[in-house]
Amino acid sequence: MHELSIATRIVNLVSQVMKEHSARRVGQIRVEIGKLSCIDPASLRFCFDAVIADSNLEGAHLEITERYPRGRCRSCGSEYEVRMDDFRCKHCGSDDFEIISGSEITVTEVEVE
């Protein structure tokens, strides 16, 4: 259900970019989904395809990459990719860490012409 509002936001964003670049067609849209966002890639793709049907974005397709959360340890200073069943520092085991990414949905790149 959240996937539909995310898909709509992506469409709005891409439409804006098309206007800015006077583009008529969109190809690949690269999207990164943080695993903490609870967004399912397949559902997002389904909703996106439904939203763009019969619109000027028809033919556009999402290239989705899922990103694991990244942690930064305050004890040893290292950055690490988080295991979803244990967020503690992979290097020293400390529970003094911050999560620096993992819940964002980002449109990283758009192909237009």
Add this chain to the structure above:
Amino acid sequence: MKKIDLQRKVVTESDRIAAGNRQDFERMGAYVINMVSSPGSGKTSLIEATVKALKDDVSIFVITGDLMTDNDAARVGRHGVEVSQVTTGEACHLDARMIARKLEEWRSREYDLVMIENVGNLVCPASFDLGEDIKVLLISVTEGDDKPIKYPPMVRASGALVISKTDLLPYVDGDPDTIEANALKIQPDIKTFRISCKTGEGIDQWIGWLRSQLETKRRIRDRS
């Protein structure tokens, strides 16, 4: 085709409305709790125990969310506090827009404490900010000690964990120490309580903590 580098974060309308709710709650001076759990973990019972303990000197508003019925609102309402039910129909979570509509109804009033009982669901509510100060996660001792590591986004998003139904411990394999240890692997800052609404065990610690949260909120509000 030309490639355009964007690096643009997607922010939904729901996020925007939640930010608005947060501002409205600030103006109201309320400390807002979003209570989340699986269905049947004891959210309504904990709300009942809380309002019984606090209602004489704390002004409370309760919002209960369910797909159907106003049973939970009726249960809480019997204790003599203001309560409003959201029946979502089919939505498996409360969202910021539903809360915003309730805020429109009672914007001019002031409350010390707002308790929101979310729909029983450990997945979707994690990604729907309502504008609350804190998410309180309930896990009962019957649900399996590895529950926290099965639902990391919800544990990550929560500031407090209430391990509930401790009166059932003689009859189940649940171990509160293991539940807590698993939650701390995901969210080391989570504050844990162990309670039974049946026997009253642990309720004093919960109420004591809640009072200190209200006091902190009051101090911040008075300073600004």
